[in-house]
Amino acid sequence: MIIVPEKEIANLMTRDAAFTAVEEVFASMAARSAYNFPVVREAIGHADALYGFKSGFDRAALNLGLKSGGYWPGNAAKGLTNHQSTIFLFDADTGQCRAVVGGNLLTALRTAAASAVSVAHLAREDSRVLGIVGAGHQAAYQLRAVAEQRPFERIVAWNRTADKVEPLRAVADEMGLAFESVTLDELGAVSDVIVTITSSFDPILSAAQVKPGTHVACMGTDTKGKQEVESALIGQATVFTDEVAQSISIGECQHAIGDQTIRAEDITELGAVINAKHVGRSSDDEITLFDGTGVGLQDLAVAAAVVDLAVEQGVATEVEI
Structure with missing residues (x-):
């Protein structure tokens, strides 16, 4: 299993790469070769937090997995980002966990990429x-x-x-x-x-x-x-x-x-x-x-791109599970 920690994301993921990943997954969704699973989002009754899962499968890219995390409004006072998330990718052929990727910066980049894709095609x-x-x-x-x-x-x-x-x-x-x-x-x-x-x-x-x-x-x-x-x-x-x-x-x-x-x-x-x-x-x-x-497929797309870049640049950590 590959681990790409949050601290490595900024040096790996560019706005151009995020744009391409999101644009491709939107196209795949519209072509019905990718689909999102139902979203789970709940107030957990502790720390005023909202916690949930977004997940899906892209048959074209073979991206299968989920993002787990949510919003902890008190985190800023602790020197942490209020939005916390981690992305898990699974091998579509075996079901084995392929990668765990820090999701905080990726969430910000893929959200910005989505609006950028809309501007590129509609403005x-x-x-x-x-x-x-x-x-x-x-x-x-x-x-x-x-x-x-x-x-x-x-x-x-x-x-x-x-x-x-x-x-x-x-x-x-x-x-x-x-x-x-x-x-x-x-x-x-x-x-x-x-x-x-x-x-x-x-x-x-x-x-x-x-x-x-x-x-x-x-x-x-x-x-x-x-x-x-x-x-x-x-x-x-x-x-x-x-x-x-x-x-x-x-x-x-x-x-x-x-x-x-x-x-x-x-x-x-x-x-x-x-x-x-x-x-x-x-x-x-x-x-x-x-x-x-x-949508969850956005998270999987940018996470998969980051895993490829991390392996290519030698900053991914591999562990046995």
Whole structure:
């Protein structure tokens, strides 16, 4: 069995590699050669933690396994990341455990890669202003990954606590992009692409705030009750997702389904666009929205890529089980 510890991930996994892995798994899902198993996510009644499993099997890549972990809100005070996870890969031919991989950074990279894939396939080619809603741990990863997909010139950001967007300014400066902290109204009025990356249970972004032609990627924490944008915005948009089942149950579309703003049939898998089975954006005035729910197959894809790189570079540890 191969072990790739968390400390090695940053030196192994690149944004380009994460993008490729996620794009390929979305295509495989849409082609029905890969599928996710039901998600388990529970409050454990200790440390206010949410714990669960995401798992699946990709017959094309032979990636079989699961990610185990969750959210421990008190970890920051202990000098630890609130989101903790580990990815387990199994040999599809024998069922033996093939690898154990640290999943914290990989989760951040694959989440950012998913929104980047949506921007690459759905945003207008002339997009110049990127809006970021939320300034938590994941926001900088989103900014870096998404900003590489279009010739952006300016970043605008909003957070409930305005001073918390300042770390994003440093990232924008590093990338040579202008940066401004703005109101939500201002953000929606100027943004060509908007990424929401919050843990909100109440809508933050309204339909009236989003201009025609915008691509919106809803990437915040997915769980029962979450909501980053109002249902009316979803009703105005052409909606895409990684997996419809998760989108309507724990994703951004759950409320729009519940109030009958849209039907499940109105949601298209992003993989269908990647596979050229759906046109994607059909006009410059169309609002497109990607509901990124974070499927287990994404975790397996990036973990498998990391294992290959670790073996190639001689930093993997092999143990007998």
